[in-house]
Amino acid sequence: MRDVAIIGVGLTKFGERWETGLRGLMAEAGLAALQDANIGSDEIQMVYGSTMASGRFVGQEHVAAMLSDQLGFKNVPATRIENACASGGSALRQGYIACASGAVDTVVVGGVEKMTDVTTSEATTALGGAGDQEWELAQGITFPGLYALMARRHMHEYGTTEEQLASVAVKNHENGHKNKYAQYRKLITIEDVMKSKVIADPLKVFDCSPITDGAAVVVLAPLEKAKKYTDTPIKIVGSAQASDSLGLAQRESLTEIKATRIAGDEAFKQAKLERKDIDLVEVHDCFTIAEIMAMEDLGFYKKGEAAKAIEDGETRLNAKLSVNTSGGLKACGHPVGATGVKQAVEVVWQLRGDAGDRQVSGAEIGMTHNVGGSGATAVVHILKRVN
Amino acid sequence: METAPASSWRKQNASYNLVGNKCEKCGAVYFPSRIICKNCGRESKLKEHKLTGEGEVYSYTNITAPSDTFKDDAPYTVGMIKTIEGPLVEGHIVENGKEVKIGAKVRTVLRKMYVDGDEGLIHYHYKFELV
Amino acid sequence: MAGIVGYGAYVPMYRIKVDEIARIWHESADQIKHGLGVKEKSVPGRDEDAATIAAEAARRAVFYAGIDPQEIGAIYVGSESHPYAVKPTAATVAQAIGAGPNMTAADLEFACKAGTAGLQMVMGLVDSGMIKYGMAIGSDTSQGKPGDALEYTASAGGAGFILGKDGTIADILATTSYTTDTPDFWRREGIGFPSHGGRFTGEHAYFKHTIGATKQMLEKTGMKPADFDYAVFHQPNGKFPTNVAAMLGFKPEQIKQGLITPSIGNTYSGASMIGLAAVLDEAKPGNKVLVTSFGSGAGSDSFVLEVKDEIERKRSKARKVWDMVAKKMYIDYAIYLKTRGTIKLK
Incomplete structure (x- = not known):
């Protein structure tokens, strides 16, 4: 395994983002991360997208492909990671493993959730799926x-x-x-x-x-190549x-x-x-x-x-x-x-x-x-x- | 949330009568039932095992912000019950004038858990009652 | 001869006072309490219905009887408030007590006497040898239309009796019935509340049938009112059973123990059966008990029972009716409406 660094990060304003939907949030954080990493869309080799319950919140599954598409990546493998509220951390870890293994160099990891398009009790139901649906929810x-x-x-x-x-x-x-x-x-x-x-x-x-709308994106690269993009790589x-x-x-x-x-x-x-x-x-x-x-x-x-x-x-x-x-x-x-x-x-x-x-x-x-x-x-x- | 008829039917033994299972190899008791014993893995020998429903309150909370299905029922009390057979079991604690507190003794009753609208099924389930 | 091998009763804990209902409708609570002989009524919790009440009574009956529920060959649940129009309450009860699948079950409806009709059916199956044990349950969460006279009494509760031939705590010596087509009280399919004929529910309905079945019984058995230690009559209110007892020549002491309605209201299919359960809670071996139910529409079933020695050995396993009557929590009319689902939430 080789060393991996975070070379760029992007975040949306968190909160009730009435004016922005799922794809808008993703793109907003993604653009910020690409600019922060000073990396071109065509340089990204792999995408992990994380959302816990986009299907319940806005009816949209398949969000990793959506993220890749919104950020203009070129037909790269894009995979959604769902681990309830740990989806984001799990996606980061998958991106880390992909990069550390040497399978790919540059990986974008993006997490998103658009939660305010449903009522509080509907959100409570969706989040309840993080526990044991049959015996708890x-x-x-x-x-x-x-x-x-x-x-x-x-x-x-x-x-x-x-x-x-x-x-x-x-x-x-x-x-x-x-x-x-x-x-x-x-x-x-x-x-x-x-x-x-x-x-x-x-x-x-x-x-x-x-209950919050928001997205966060990080860009990963092997530490040895990180200096090409940033003066301040952060090593995992x-x-x-x-x-x-x-x-x-x-x-x-x-x-x-x-x-x-x-x-x-x-x-x-x-x-x-x-x-x-x-x-x-x-x-x-x-x-x-x-x-x-x-x-x-x-x-x-x-x-x-x-x-x-x-x-x-x-x-x-x-x-x-x-x-x-x-x-x-x-x-x-x-x-x-x-x-x-x-x-x-x-x-x-x-x-x-x-x-x-x-x-x-x-x-x-x-x-x-x-x-x-x-x-x-x-x-x-x-x-x-x-x- | 409408429940598929088969989904509550298939767990009826457990949800009405607290039927779990027990590994004859290591003695571990499970509720809800498991297919594979946590201790014995592929050597598991699990047999149906009915819990008595007796136990004591291990923890509890009064839920005032429910999910959609339960929004007309709040507030209600749910407890983590330490059963005399060992497993912790989650369930409603029905109001019966007694004070819910950790260590209080309970037994089970059968009650309605939720109803699927005006035309759907009524889902019955064990709940706990303070003794 | 079939007899009772176990019984169990259940009364929900919530109560609403006649005074509280009368307050809403600007009626005189004192006149109503005096006129009906009822001071408060039981109210089921939001999560209770005729099936959960029947299941609880059934579980208590199985515990009391100490039998293997797999030996129960028939379960009949009588109710006018079955939770489903189509889907048997009896099957839910069977599942909840661990009975079946090798058994028969059905729901019955005959207004307030569907439970005792079930008792007669089980008697037949036991006496004929078709089954070893059978259970008949009367259970209701009856509804009175807000503002209607029924609202003061329509309550919730139930009782179940397991019949068999061995280990009986009381044998059923005889049963009679009296049935006519009488439009005193009814509820059409899909309608939420029953309708009734007002004062027509008295003489030609309750009294004619209750007296009819009871007189038939006295003739059949050659017994006199004085031969009975206890009598239980269907009790839609406190007045009717008291009056019918006097008309038939029974003394107030004979009906006192089984007269529950003044304290919990009319539990419909549960009423005469809860009354019998209360009697069994204290009856001694050798005691004779008369029970006559009544169901609108209309009919009555009468039973004579003789209490056996076995009752003393099982007595400690009973959850006593009068203890359930005493265990209560008062609610006001607003909570009552919420609990009964009468407030429109969507």
Whole structure:
């Protein structure tokens, strides 16, 4: 396997993009990525497109070919990757493998989701397919419901409080406030979260990531050829993925995403790095409890200790470890198929020193963590600035 | 969401009566049933095994923002139930005046889960009731 | 001789008071409570219907009987609120108790007496030796049109009885029926609420048939009202069974234990069967019980039962009717409408 670098990134503004459809979002992020990589459409050799439920949201499947077509690529192989909310991270990993293997040199990985063309309850139904349709969704157990079951158990076992859950949202809005691409740029307080509408208790609407339109695209190339396109290639030093039972009930624990732990350990092993080496992490905070568990399962905190640390501000921008500098899924938004790719875009910007007001000072190594469903898939990438 | 008649019919034993299965080789009990035992793989010896439906609340939540199918039913409570046979089982906890809390004992009842519009099928399913 | 080997009853937990319904329609609650002899009625949850009520009663009956459900050869569910016009409730109940597939099942309808009609059918099958055990269930989630007099009483509940020859807790000594074509109460296909003949439902319907079947029974068995420890009459309200008992020469003490309607309303096909279940909850070996049902349209089935020693051994397995009556949660009229699906949501 050869070294692979991200040579260009592109992102759309996340949010309610009433004026733009699925293909518009893809093209917007794709064009930005091609310009950023300074690469011609005719130079791209392969495409991975990720979307979780475009068929449910807008009736369109076959999105990788659409992405390739919209970006003017020349009849290249284009493949859709679907792994629920981890579709983007999984697509990035497939692109990484294709490039690292030597099969192709230049790969475009694009994630997209157009979610606002359906009602909230229709979106809830579509997202419910990320869990076990027959035994969870068919019993009215929504996606927030699954994370609520985890949250309740986490609170029971470790004394985690609703205020601590809220502190995750407050921190992520602080970061989103500084990100022009974020869906929500408003600062919020613990009280705002606590008083927001209950969705599936103990989770309230401000504990949940929103319904978002958006797309993210990255361009990959072998590290040895990356300098042809960019002065600041970002090397992928770890790429790992793990799965677990589809249904929450069949897991070993409700308070741990085991797939995260396995993928995280493997990524650190590949990168030959320690937890303390990481300058920033984009974790999958689809719900506030998910960020708390992710910090534990990725090994940054012991089980039961992350909530207090987050509440104490240890994961705020430029504190002990900067977490979700983009605003995370919570504030930046969560267009499900795009999220895993967007996480990489944010880390790339940070490692290049291009993150403006939300720049993590001296950032050299960053990590992305993307989860599918209630934890049936986890994908972890570690990215490093190449000097 | 309309459900194909056969799709709820084929899981009726499980959805009415909590029939799962048990591997005679290693003793693992599964709900819902599996074709391949997680421990024994291709050596699996799985036999039908009915859970009693008794257990206790392991976790729970009150759902106030439901999916389309359930939008007229909210709020409702769903629980993760630790059955006495071992498996965790997800299900509704029906209102019966008792307080839902972790550790509370439950048993099963048969209730309507959802109805496919005015003309479609009525889907019956186990739910849990606090004892 | 066929007898009861197990029984189970089920009454939903929700209640609405007559006062609350009367408040909506500006009626005098006191007059209605006095006139009908009913103070509140049971209401099924949004996720309950005649099938779930029948299944719950059936499961309790199987538990009480302690038999293998595979030995049940027939299940009949009587109801005027079968969830489907076409698709048998009885098959759902059979599946839910682990009975079948080698058995017969059917849904019955004869207004409020479809459950006791099922009892007679099962008796025939058991006595003839065609089946070892059979179950008859009466279960309803009856509806009264908002504002109609029926709204004060139409309630939900059910009871099921497993009949067999061995291990009986009560033997059925005799049964009689009395049937005519009487237009006292009806519901046409596809119509949501029943219609009725108002005061015509009394003398020529309820009383004529209930008295007809009961008198026939007394003649057939040579028994007198005083010979019975308990009597249960169909109870569309609290008044009719009290009056018919007096007319036939039964004392208030004889009907007290089985008179449930004043507390939970009229459970239609469930009513006389829940009454019988309540009697069995406390009856002693040797006790004699008279049960006469009534179904509009119209007919009555009467039964005489003799309680056996076995009842003492099984008594602890019963979920008692009066405990279910006491376990309740009041709802207001708005929640009642939502629960009954009367609010138009789409």
